[in-house]
Amino acid sequence: MEIILKPIGIIISPFNEKEQTPIQSSRSQAIGRIEVAPEFSDGLQDIEGFSHIILLYVFHCAAKDTLQVRPFLDAQLHGVFSTRYPNRPNPIGLSVVRLLARWENTLEIAGIDVLDGTPLLDIKPYIPEFDVYEASRIGWYASRRQA
Numbered sequence: 001m002e003i004i005l006k007p008i009g010i011i012i013s014p015f016n017e018k019e020q021t022p023i024q025s026s027r028s029q030a031i032g033r034i035e036v037a038p039e040f041s042d043g044l045q046d047i048e049g050f051s052h053i054i055l056l057y058v059f060h061c062a063a064k065d066t067l068q069v070r071p072f073l074d075a076q077l078h079g080v081f082s083t084r085y086p087n088r089p090n091p092i093g094l095s096v097v098r099l100l101a102r103w104e105n106t107l108e109i110a111g112i113d114v115l116d117g118t119p120l121l122d123i124k125p126y127i128p129e130f131d132v133y134e135a136s137r138i139g140w141y142a143s144r145r146q147a
């Protein structure tokens with residue numbers, strides 16, 4: 001099955017180089033914008049009510065995918081599906097960012113961890129009751145987590 005998706009907008013980021021881009025939104029204070037295409041503007045109704053939103057996007061500058069990768073935070077190889085590495089069979093990324101303001105089709109956001117011009121596939125509200133779990137295992141990351 002082939003799936004064709006149409007971006008709903010674009011992420012405007014201060015970062016143009018992968019190496020200078022934060023590796024996770026939770027570690028980023030960077031401010032940027034989302035420009036939603038006018039045809040999707042009705043879909044933004046009520047978004048201002050949420051302090052955080054979930055972004056789904058395409059890693060459009062990803063290199064060729066491999067199934068085993070060395071993630072940013074470890075020197076060991078891991079299966080790509082055990083990591084957040086951008087080079088993956090379907091190069092889809094997910095970031096939870098802070099929603100600072102909205103002007104019509106523009107959303108000002110904080111916590112950017114993507115390159116400028118990243119195509120945005122979807123926006124969902126972040127709702128702690130749905131999205132926060134107490135995890136009992138965090139795999140290889142357990143030995144790498146910051147104090």
Ligand SMILES: C[S@@+](CC[C@H](N)C(=O)[O-])C[C@H]1O[C@@H](n2cnc3c(N)ncnc32)[C@H](O)[C@@H]1O
Binds near residue numbers: 025063094
């Ligand atoms: C480790 S990924 C994590 C992104 C997201 N929070 C996730 O978990 O899916 C973040 C890194 O991907 C790379 N990156 C960001 N935007 C990209 C893009 N549009 N194309 C390719 N690589 C990108 C940068 O090196 C950045 O530091």
